[in-house]
Amino acid sequence: MQLTWSHAVLNIKDEASMLDFYTKTLGFSISDRGPIAEKGPDIIFLSQTHDEHHQLAFVTTRKAEDPPSALNHIAFRVQSFEDLQNLKTRLEAVEKDFLPLSHGNTLSLYFADPEGNGLEVFWDTPWHVSQPSGIVWDSNLDETAALAWVEATFNQDAEFALREDAQGKFVNRTP
Template sequence: MSSTTLGRAGLSLSHMGFYVNDMAKMEDFYARVLEFTVTDRGSLDTPHGKVGLVFLSRDPVVHHQIVLASGRPAQLPFNPINQISLEADSLATLRLFYRRFVEEKMEEISPVTHGNAISFYARDPEGNRLEIFIDTPWYVDQPMRVPVDFALADDALMASVERHARELPGFRPRTEWVAEMAKRMGIG
């Protein structure tokens, strides 16, 4: 549903770009492991020198969803990227990428539930935290995060997440939360 359909001026999050240190390694990871396609590449002269750019997308209609830009210092005292979140279209897809990350021996892989989502977190090759998630049909007050066992069968995993969510403050169907947010945003 578009923003204008909801009664607000048309504005939605489209893509993100971030600086990388090792362009080839990062391009390989996003293309091979996360199945993004390189749609363009090149460089631009900027006030701070030439910047190499690689544009990537998983959607043939969208020129780029991620832009990798050269110029990240090799050593940073603090990574300002909290997380890069990618929504999976199903629990099966979430599990597919989880297995792929395990096979790739990615760092800090942690499957969790937020009550309103099931996800796993891991670090990309330059330490940026990634989240791959699916929404659940429920809402619970945030923040909330507890580990989940991806070894469980789909039905058992969903039952476990729901059982835990039902015990948390704010538990309700996601549809109720969406209606409340639409009203709060003045579009409901």
């Protein structure tokens, strides 16, 4: 048996602001919506890939006074450095603070949605680096400069290697 990741479901408070952010800023489409049960709250399905009906879903059940979610963050991968730059531009356009953090194996942007749920959007670097690792990077760098910075910053790491050479080595080990 192998479990592969599919989706997360968030209980939300404010449908309008959440859908606005997830569709306009992050680029999701609504793939379906409807009541969970007779007279139940709506569940709203969101995706931006062809192979998942929903990568995220929202259930409109959280009350304004409910405590913050226990969720730390949800992460999404983008396919190019340009995609990451594009996201940065979109976040800046809606004045959303973000933290550019590199795990060595990623260049990531961390930010929160309108209800404070943590999100990470990352682009894979060519390298494997031991984890946890995280250093703030300059998100104004271009792709070549950013990759040069990653290599210079993480190449002393004990596990630093090309991703394809490291693949599989960390799955069955006991830290």
